[in-house]
Amino acid sequence: MTEPIIGSTATRTADRPGPARGRVLLRGGGVALRLDLRTTGVTTALLLAVVVASAVTVVYVGTRIPFADMMDVFAGGGRRADRFVLLDLRLPRLCLGLLAGAALAASGAVFQSLSRNPLGSPDIVGFTTGSASGAVLAIIAFGAGPGGAAFAAVVGGVGTALIVYGLAALGGGAIRRVVLVGIGVSAMLVALNSYLISRARLDAAQSAAVWLVGTLNGRNWSYVQLLGVALIVLTPPLLLMSRRLHLLEMGDDTAHSLGVKAGPTRLVLVLLAVAICAVATAATGPVAFVALAAPQITKRLARSATLPLVPSMITGALLMVLSDLVAQRLLAPAQLPVGVVTGAVGGAYLAWLLSVQWRKGTS
16 A cells, blocks of 8 residues: 655555656665656756845845855854844844745645645644734734734644634535635634734733734844744654555545544644644734635646655745745835735635635536
C-alpha cells in the first residue's frame, strides 16, 4: 500500500507494481522511496524562488546598503546603523513572513483536505477570525503582549474550530456543512471584533485595527521565536500524519478499511492545524487568503491528486514574501500592511476559484 508523504510517495517494501511513469523508485535498507519527479521539480523551483525573493527583500527594500557593508554585518562587524537595519528590521520581518506563510499554508492544506473542498480554508471557515477574536480580546481587555496574545489566539482558534465542527455535525454531514457553518460563525466573530474595537481606548483600538489587517510592520525577533518554536513542535506530527490525512480524503469508510480511525485522526489533525494557524495569526494578525491559495496553487503546479504538505508550505512562504515586497514598495516610503496585498490578490483568486467551481457544478 502506498503512503503519500509531503508531495512524494514513500512505501515500505511489499508486493506492488513497479514505479509509475514520472516517478523514481529508490531502494535501500529494506525501505523503498518513490519520488514524483514533477512534484520534486516544482518543490525545487519554489525553494529557489523563495531564496531569490528573500535576497531581493533584504538587499533592495528600504535604505540601500552596499553589498560589502552587508557582508561585514553578517560577519559580525559593520556599522551600528547597518546592523540595526539588517538585523533588527529586515531579517526579523523576512523570517516572520517566511514562517507565517508556511504555517498558514500548512493549516490551509490540512483543512482543505479534511473538508474535501478548496474553500475549506481556515480564513474562510472562521478559524483565523476566531484566533483574531481571542488575540484582540486579550490585547484590548488585558493589555497582553506577544505571549499572552498568542495563547489567547490559540484558545480562540481551537474554540472556534470546535464550535464550527460541532454545529456542522448536528444532523450528520459534518464534512459537507463545515464551510457554510464556518462562514456564518466567521461573520459573527467579525461583528464581535468590531464591537471590541468600538469599546476600546483610542490607542488600543488603533493598534487592534492595524493588527486585524495582518501586518509584518514593527515585528521583532520575539515574534519569530514564538512562531518558530510552534512550527518546530507542531509540524513534525503533521508530517507523520500526512498519510492518514490523504487516506481521509478518500472518505471515512475507505480510510477505516485501510486501518485509519477517522474520528480521532480528524480531531488530532484539526487541533494541530488550528494551533499552527492560531500562533501565526497571533504573530502577524489574520493575513488573508494565503491559507486558501497556497495549497491550491501547489496542487495545480504539481498536478497532484492530493494536497502536498511541504510544497504547499514553501508556496505559502513565497506568497507572503512577495506580498510583503509589494507592500513595502508600492507606496514607498510608506509601508502597507501585508494583509492589504494578500487580501487584494486573494480576493481575485477567490472569485476565479468560485467561477471554476461553479462551471464544474453546471457542466
